[in-house]
Amino acid sequence: MQTNQTADLAPARLLIVDDEVELMTGLCDVLPGFGFETKGATSGAAALEALKAERFDLLLTDMMMPGMDGIELIRVAKALDPNLICLLMTGQGSIQTAVEALKGGAFDYVLKPFQMSLLLPTLERALKAHRLRSDNLQMRETLAVYELSMGVAQSYNPEDILAKVLEAAVDITGADEASIMQPTPAGTELRVTTVRGGDREALVGETAPLEQGVAGWVARNQERVVLESEVNDARFDPVKPRADILSALSLPLIAGGRSVGVLNLNRKRAEAELQQTNELLRNAFA
Structure with missing residues (x-):
């Protein structure tokens, strides 16, 4: 048979x-x-x-x-x-x-x-x-990307576009927390510009050196990073670990062939699944 x-x-x-x-x-x-x-x-x-x-x-x-x-x-x-x-x-x-x-x-x-x-x-x-x-999951992801593209096409406000990208990323991946960090005018730091999940509004405006940390590495190398549990990787030093994060995904946002920011997604719940639709989100600004 x-x-x-x-x-x-x-x-x-x-x-x-x-x-x-x-x-x-x-x-x-x-x-x-x-x-x-x-x-x-x-x-x-x-x-x-x-x-x-x-x-x-x-x-x-x-x-x-x-x-x-x-x-x-x-x-x-x-x-x-x-x-x-x-x-x-x-x-x-x-x-x-x-x-x-x-x-x-x-x-x-x-x-x-x-x-x-x-x-x-x-x-x-x-x-x-x-x-x-x-197949049903793929259809939901496709619909989310379509709604994102329509929203971006109808908006000329960069803040609105970032908000729509973050909302779509959370919907697609099921992440518990999300943020977007963008380079400062001087290009030496990354600033948190948009956040979702938990009490994270206070993070907006905070900065981190471009030469340090996970987000800085992603922005410099234009490569995604998937992290599980404790982080012990010299590339990302210094890292401020959070015991409540079970897994994390960081990937560059690319526009015109250059990095315009970093999208960070965190999973905290053991029953949640962080769907890694990386290529889809990586090209959100393409």
Whole structure:
């Protein structure tokens, strides 16, 4: 039996989690023949490490495992990646098990022991749901950029344009905080000109040396920077770390081939996902 994945689509990335090593390894070996790129883990903790390090489309996890069970793993995995489609394998075929799995964020569940002829259609339905969700996200992003372009076209006020760029960036990425910094007339500092999120209005007007910090590096090199957790990178010294920021994205705003500012986006909530639509935003002033 073959899945319906077409040749022009990249293989779906599937994380398989089961403390039964033989079953997990067997699925990892067999499913690539049906168009899936697989990776295995034997515990919930190992699965979460993989989810933090790599992107997956689908998660297939056993229900009963030592430490973290499958329902708890799905709950935490969905917090890390809300677009992840999760499936549960269980030998407990009760209605209550199915209800708990679906309430915990599972897309569907399969009974063990199972045959590939029963597992594959379930995986195919899950993959279709994931791609539909991704298509909807892309449509929302496209709409946000269209609204941004219309707003910019109708405005000749630089402050209005910056505000629209920041609003679109927050809508697209789901960031908790955002700011735009622009060079001062002397060109030696970056000044905060527009902010969104939290009590950040007091930051407007503050300056930072162009030769220091993350924003200064982005402005000088016209390259984006993605940061996760604690920052230990000599390129950005001195850095004033904030323990409440889980991840951050900074990218240059380009106009006429030159940098006219830096867009900074911060994620503070563990359940939020910072969508990295970098090329889209990088060219907002092009």
